[in-house]
Amino acid sequence: MDGGGLDSGPMSDITQRIAQGYAFDGPALELGTVVHDGQVDPQARVRIPLGMLNRHGLIAGATGTGKTKTLQLMAEQLSAAGVAVFAPDIKSDLSGLLRAGESNDKIAQRVTDTGDSTWTPTAFPTEFFALGGVGTGTPLRATVTSFGPILLAKVLGLNDTQESALSLVFHWADTNGLALLDLADLRAVIGYLTSEEGNKQLKELGGVAKSTAGVILREISELVAQGAEDFFGEPELDTADLLRRTTDGDNPGRGIINLLELADLQNRPALFSTFLMWLLADLYEELPEVGDLDKPKLVFFLDEAHLLFDDASPAFLDAVTQTVRLVRSKGIGVFFVTQRPSDLPEAVLAQLGNRVQHALRAYTPADADALRKTVRTYPITEDYDLEQALTHLGTGEAVVTVLSEQGAPTPVAWCRMPAPRSLMAPAPEQAVDAAITGSVLHAKYAQEVDRESAYERLSAKVHGTADESDQADQDPPGSNPRPEREPARRERTREPEAEPTIVEQIVASGAFKSFLRSAGSAIGRRMFGTARRRR
Numbered sequence: 220m221d222g223g224g225l226d227s228g229p230m231s232d233i234t235q236r237i238a239q240g241y242a243f244d245g246p247a248l249e250l251g252t253v254v255h256d257g258q259v260d261p262q263a264r265v266r267i268p269l270g271m272l273n274r275h276g277l278i279a280g281a282t283g284t285g286k287t288k289t290l291q292l293m294a295e296q297l298s299a300a301g302v303a304v305f306a307p308d309i310k311s312d313l314s315g316l317l318r319a320g321e322s323n324d325k326i327a328q329r330v331t332d333t334g335d336s337t338w339t340p341t342a343f344p345t346e347f348f349a350l351g352g353v354g355t356g357t358p359l360r361a362t363v364t365s366f367g368p369i370l371l372a373k374v375l376g377l378n379d380t381q382e383s384a385l386s387l388v389f390h391w392a393d394t395n396g397l398a399l400l401d402l403a404d405l406r407a408v409i410g411y412l413t414s415e416e417g418n419k420q421l422k423e424l425g426g427v428a429k430s431t432a433g434v435i436l437r438e439i440s441e442l443v444a445q446g447a448e449d450f451f452g453e454p455e456l457d458t459a460d461l462l463r464r465t466t467d468g469d470n471p472g473r474g475i476i477n478l479l480e481l482a483d484l485q486n487r488p489a490l491f492s493t494f495l496m497w498l499l500a501d502l503y504e505e506l507p508e509v510g511d512l513d514k515p516k517l518v519f520f521l522d523e524a525h526l527l528f529d530d531a532s533p534a535f536l537d538a539v540t541q542t543v544r545l546v547r548s549k550g551i552g553v554f555f556v557t558q559r560p561s562d563l564p565e566a567v568l569a570q571l572g573n574r575v576q577h578a579l580r581a582y583t584p585a586d587a588d589a590l591r592k593t594v595r596t597y598p599i600t601e602d603y604d605l606e607q608a609l610t611h612l613g614t615g616e617a618v619v620t621v622l623s624e625q626g627a628p629t630p631v632a633w634c635r636m637p638a639p640r641s642l643m644a645p646a647p648e649q650a651v652d653a654a655i656t657g658s659v660l661h662a663k664y665a666q667e668v669d670r671e672s673a674y675e676r677l678s679a680k681v682h683g684t685a686d687e688s689d690q691a692d693q694d695p696p697g698s699n700p701r702p703e704r705e706p707a708r709r710e711r712t713r714e715p716e717a718e719p720t721i722v723e724q725i726v727a728s729g730a731f732k733s734f735l736r737s738a739g740s741a742i743g744r745r746m747f748g749t750a751r752r753r754r
C-alpha cells in the first residue's frame with residue numbers, strides 16, 4: 220500500500236469530502252489540512268469547533284512527533300480567540316510563545332502546505348509560574364488543607380490504609396479548627412496525635428494505628444528533604460487568576476497563556492502531576508456551573524499525563540475521572556498530552572471527544588498491540604488504513620477526529636499541522652525574567668506568608684504557653700475550619716494567641732463523635748478531599 224490511501228478516486232474528491240466534515244458554522248481552531256495518498260490539499264481544512272473544546276481531548280504520539288508544537292499552535296489560537304490557557308512547560312520549549320517566531324524554509328513550506336496565508340510572526344501574552352518559586356516563574360503554592368488527603372497521599376506514595384489514616388488526620392484537624400497551611404502543620408498534628416498527650420484522641424479517631432502515623436510522618440520528612448516544603452503554604456494560588464485576558468496593549472481581550480515550569484519533573488513526578496490535578500480540582504470547585512458555552516473559559520493541558528496515573532490509588536483514579544467529567548460544565552476543556560492513549564485509564568479516555576494522534580511506533584509486539592487498540596477507538600474510515608497511517612505520519616502530522624458542532628465524530632483525517640507563529644524554541648532568559656517581574660501576579664504571589672496555623676497552635680499546647688481567654692472565638696465543631704484569608708502575617712517566633720484546651724473539649728464532645736460518623740460532608744471537602752475555599 221502506498222501513502223495510506225485505499226481509495227483510488229481523485230485526491231481532491233476525497234480530501235474535500237473529509238474537509239466537508241470540518242466545515243463548521245461557528246469559530247474553530249485550525250488544526251491543519253488533509254493529507255491523502257501522500258499529497259496535502261491546502262484547501263481541505265481540519266478544525267475543532269471552539270464550542271466543543273470542553274468535550275476534552277487527547278494529543279498523543281511517540282517522542283519527537285509534534286505533540287508540544289500542536290499544543291503551542293492550539294494555545295496561540297485560543298489566546299487570539301480570547302480563551303485563557305494553562306499548560307505545564309516540561310522542557311521550557313513553550314516559553315517561545317512569548318516571542319514572535321522566525322520564518323525559515325521549513326516553515327515557509329508548511330505555510331504553503333497548510334494554506335495558512337495569514338501566517339505572520341506573532342508573540343502571545345504569557346505568564347510564567349514555578350511550583351513554590353523553585354525555577355523561573357511566579358511562585359505557585361497551595362496549602363496542605365486545600366490540597367487534601369487524597370492528593371497528598373498520592374504525593375507521599377501511601378497505600379490505601381495509610382491514605383485513609385491520613386484522611387482521618389485531616390478530618391481531625393478540620394474539625395478542630397487547625398489550619399494545615401504547610402507541611403510543618405501536618406507534621407505537628409500527626410506528631411501531636413502520636414504523643415502521650417494526643418494518644419487519647421488518636422484512639423478516638425479509630426482508624427489510625429500509631430505505626431501507620433509513624434510511616435506517614437517518615438514519608439513527610441522525606442518529602443520535606445526533597446524540598447517540597449516550598450510548594451505548600453501561602454499565599455495560595457487563586458485559580459481564578461488563570462482565567463485572565465489582556466486588558467491593555469495593542470490587542471486587548473486575548474486569553475493569557477499560563478505556563479508552569481516543570482523543568483525538574485523527573486525528580487518529583489508525583490508532586491508535579493498531583494499539583495496539576497489540584498489545580499483542576501480547585502477550578503472545578505471554585506467556578507460556577509455554566510453548561511456549554513460558545514467557547515471555553517480555559518483550556519487546561521495536562522502534559523506527561525501518564526505520570527498522573529502511575530501507581531494511582533482507586534480513590535485518586537475515581538476522583539480524576541469525576542473531575543474531568545464534571546469540569547466540562549464549568550467551561551473548562553482538558554487536553555491530555557501523552558505518548559500512548561493506553562497511558563490513560565479507559566474511563567478517562569472515553570471522555571475525550573477530540574483526538575490528535577501523532578505517529579506511533581510499532582517496534583515491539585506490545586507496541587503492535589497498543590497500535591491495534593488505538594485503531595479500534597477511531598470511527599470507521601474507508602479513506603485510510605489506520606494501522607499504516609498511524610505509523611507513517613510525518614513530524615507535525617496527526618490522525619485527527621473531533622466532535623462536530625452537533626457532537627458527532629468528524630471523519631478521520633490525516634492532517635498536516637501549520638507552523639506555530641511564535642518561537643519554536645525557548646524564549647531568551649532575559650525576556651522570560653522581564654515578563655515575570657513585570658507581572659501583576661508576581662507582585663501578588665512572590666512573597667511567602669506564614670500565618671498562625673496548626674504548627675503554632677500545637678506548639679503552644681505542647682509548651683503550655685497558650686492563654687485560655689479566647690475560647691469563645693473558636694469555631695464550633697462542624698463549621699468550616701478554614702482560616703479566613705486575611706493578609707495577617709504572623710511570624711513563627713511570635714507568641715501564639717490560640718488557646719489549646721478547646722481541642723480536647725471538642726474532641727470529647729458528643730457532637731464531635733457524631734460528626735466523625737457523618738462522613739465529613741459538613742467540612743467542605745469534596746471529590747479529591749480538597750477543601751472548599753471561603754472568600
Ligand SMILES: Nc1ncnc2c1ncn2[C@@H]1O[C@H](COP(=O)(O)OP(=O)(O)OP(=O)(O)O)[C@@H](O)[C@H]1O
Pocket residue numbers: 280281282283284285286287288289292329614615616636637638639643
Ligand atoms: N506544527 C509544526 N510545525 C513546524 N515544525 C514542527 C511542527 N510539529 C513538530 N515540528 C518539528 O518537530 C520537532 C519535535 O516536535 P515536538 O517538540 O512538538 O515533539 P514532541 O512530540 O512534543 O516530543 P517529546 O515527546 O520529545 O516532547 C519540533 O522541534 C519541530 O522542529
Ligand SMILES: [Mg+2]
Pocket residue numbers: 286287288
Ligand atoms: Mg513535547
